[in-house]
Structures are given as C-alpha cells and as structure tokens.
Amino acid sequence: MVIYMCEYTFENGEKCKTKALAGSKYCSLHVPIDEGELLYGERLKEIKKRAFERKLERGIRYFEGVQLYEANISNMTIKNPLVFKNSKIKSLIVENSDLKGLSLFNSEIERVILVSSSIGTIWIKNSTLYGFNALDIEFENSISLKNSAVRYLMMNSVQHSEKKIKGEEEYGEKESIHGRIELSDLKKVRKIGINSHYPLLKEILDEYGVNPSKISKRHVKAKVLLIKNIEFDPNPRFKRQVRIFIRNFNGTLQFENLEVLGHVEIRGGRLKIPEFIHTLIHNNLVFRGTAFYGDTTWNLTVLPNLPAELSVKGFVILEDCSFNNPTMEEFFYRLARITWEKSGDKEKADEYYYLEMLAQRKQKMGRYMTYLPKLGISIKLPAFPFRKAKTKMKHYIHLLEGLFEWFFADLTCKYGTDWKRPILIWIAMVNFVFPTIFYITRSVTSFGVPLESFLDYEYFSVVTATTLGYGDLHPIGIGRVFASIEALFGMFMWAVFLTVFARKYMR
C-alpha cells in the first residue's frame, strides 16, 4: 500500500508532513470540510477533533490552513502563542486556560468564545468573524481586532492585569500598547457591547457547553479602549438600535473616525479623558451614571474641539453623571442642551442649561468652593496661606461673585428656567415669613397701637410687598427696616417672575 502525504503547502513553501486521509490529497486537518464530508460524512467531525487534539498534545501551537468544526482549548496552560492562519473554523473556544497569546490571521471563524481565561495578547487581523465573545478574560498586554469583518463583538468582565513586566524586554514601543483594547478598521459590525447582557449570550454559551454562572461580573478595565474606523452594517433593520453599548468600563475611552448608524449608550463606569475624533452618531448619545474625569491638559486641548469633532443627530442625554472638573461638565451639558434646543424641547433644554450654569459657577468659585448645591448651602473654606495675597483677593472676589450669582440667579429662579419658584418664594415670604417677623417684634401700629391679630400683620405685609402702601398702618422701630427690605424684595421677585415667565411662554 502506498502512503500519500498531505499536499497542503504552507506560505513558506514547505509541505505538510502529515499522512493524507484515505481518498484525499490532504490530511485530516487540511482536508476542506465539504470534501471531507463527502468522504466520511458525520464521522469527519470526530476525525478532525481527534487530529487537532493530537497536535495540541504534541506541543504544536501553529496552525496554518486548517479547517475545523471546533477548536477547543480547555484547561490548558500554553507557554507559546497559539496561532491560526489562513484557517476556517466554525467555533474556537478557549476555556479555563492560561495562554501566552492568541493570534488569528486571514482566517474565517464563525464564533470565537473566550471564557474564564488569562490570555497575554489577543491579536486578530484580516479575518472574518461572526461573533467575538470574550467573557471573564484577563489580558496582560493588549487586545486588538483589526482589518476584519466582525458582526457581533462582545466583551464582558475583561480586565487588564498589570502582572509581570519583564525588564528590558517590555520597554520602548511595547510599553505604550500595554493595557490597550483596540477595535479598528472593522467592517459589517452590528453591535459592539461591553458588559452588555444580551439575551443570546446564554443560548450561545449553552450551545457550546459553557456554564455562564461561573462568569464573574466585573467592570471592564483597560488603559485605553479605542474604537476606530468602524463600518456598521447598513441594513435598516439595525438602524435604530444601540450599536455601541458600554457598561462599567474603567479607563480612557477614544472614538475615532466613526459613523454610528444608531445609538451609543454608555452606562456607569469611570471614563478618563473621553475623546471623540471625527465622530458622527446618527441617533442618541446617552450617558447614564457615568463618572467623567479628565485633567487640565485635556481641558485645554481636547475640550474646545469637542463640538466640532463630535456630532450627534439625535439627542445627547446625560443622567446621574459626575465630573471631576467643572469645565468638562459645562461642555458636556452644553452639548446636551444644544441637541435639545434643536429639537424644540425647551423644557429639557432648560434642564441642561441650568446644569451648565451650575458648572460655570463652580468654575468661577474655583477650588474655594467646589460645590454649592441648589438650595442647601455647604461651604468648605480651606485655610489660606498668608502669601499671594493678590491671588487670594481675586479668589475672594470670585467667591463673592459666585455667591451673588447663586443668590440672585439660582436661588430665585434656577437661572431663569423655573418660573414657579419666584412666585412660591414670594407667597411664602409675604404671607408667612415677613408677617411673623412683624408679629414677633410687634412693630406695626394702627394709630399708635400695636396690632393684635396675625391677619392684620399679614395684610400689612401684602400691602408693603406690592408697594401699595395705603397708609392706614405704620411700621415703627425695627419694623421700618423690615418693611423697606420687604418692599424691595416684593418688587424684585415680581420682576423675576415676569421675566422668567415671559422667557418660558412668550417666545
């Protein structure tokens, strides 16, 4: 009997040194699935599975031109990078394993499922994937998907672990790519999900025998998450969906050259220096419960370009977000306000306008008083060093300005966005506060005799606040001071009410 060898030729010109399958020119790994199925039918699955397992057992980590139903790496520690090149695989599963690296080049893989493993570097290039699922993965260097077609890209509980940086080996250029997750030049994308609990997940995991209950629910952590040059599936079926969903991501977020045909939603997490370069979002951009933190350099360089670089056709929505610095806060709220103004929803625009003004005031009052909430005042005054008296003076003036602004613009009418507030304050002050003061001090008289009934004091208060002044009752002593204050207050609040009311309804 003649033994034929597999005729598959590797890219470097060498031939495959494995025995060919009976009836084929190729070995069990290289035989195309359709050809193999004609020869062996259902049995091919088992043949290919065994062949792949044997190669792994023999320490082979480089696979070129293989065609597999399932490449399953489970409970293994692999010290060299595992590479698939020019290969066709229905499902690639890595489970409970410790891999130095995983690389896929020029390959067609329906599903890549990585679960509860530690993988130093994940590198996918020039490949076609239907689904990429990384669940509960620790990576040391970087995760990078480039120049590929990926329909669904999901990453849950993926964390960068800063374990071992091996001396000189890791210096230089490598240092800069540590901790990066890069998704760039991808095509046909339907959804990018970070910690997204999509319903299909459980089904997929069940199908491949992975127990999802073991998967931790941690934040996704990376130094940088870069999403760049993504071509979304233009099918109108997906147009109004959330195309990029990011929940609980901690790190620097960068969007670059993106045209998102749908919504972008970012929930929770801590976003450092969110950067948007040439980004167009066709629907809404939503932030919920996200903590933003940037630094001064970021404020000076990136922020002013934000309105030019990020354009949102739908709404910008910011709910329960926090900011470590008010400049950034003001910018984001302004961005939101503009989108709502465009739509004609003045109510919502006013909400953002108010938050914008608060952020502006925080900037004015600087570090001396970072936070003066809407009504309850909490002032934190630090100890002043007795140098730099001039700057100190400037700060005091800013502080005073801020207080003034708070008192007259915010307290009375929320920067002109709330017309009910001045009228309610007016009613409360005129009908209750002032009469009580006059009553306690007994400082209003009628023909020289102090008034008895509280209602009389109230009547006097109303007459004073409206500057009617019939002249039948007279304030005496301290009452004259209060009456003057009340007259001014009454006029001022009335003017505020009219202005705000007109702004709201007469435009």
Ligand SMILES: [Zn+2]
């Ligand atoms: Zn072969």
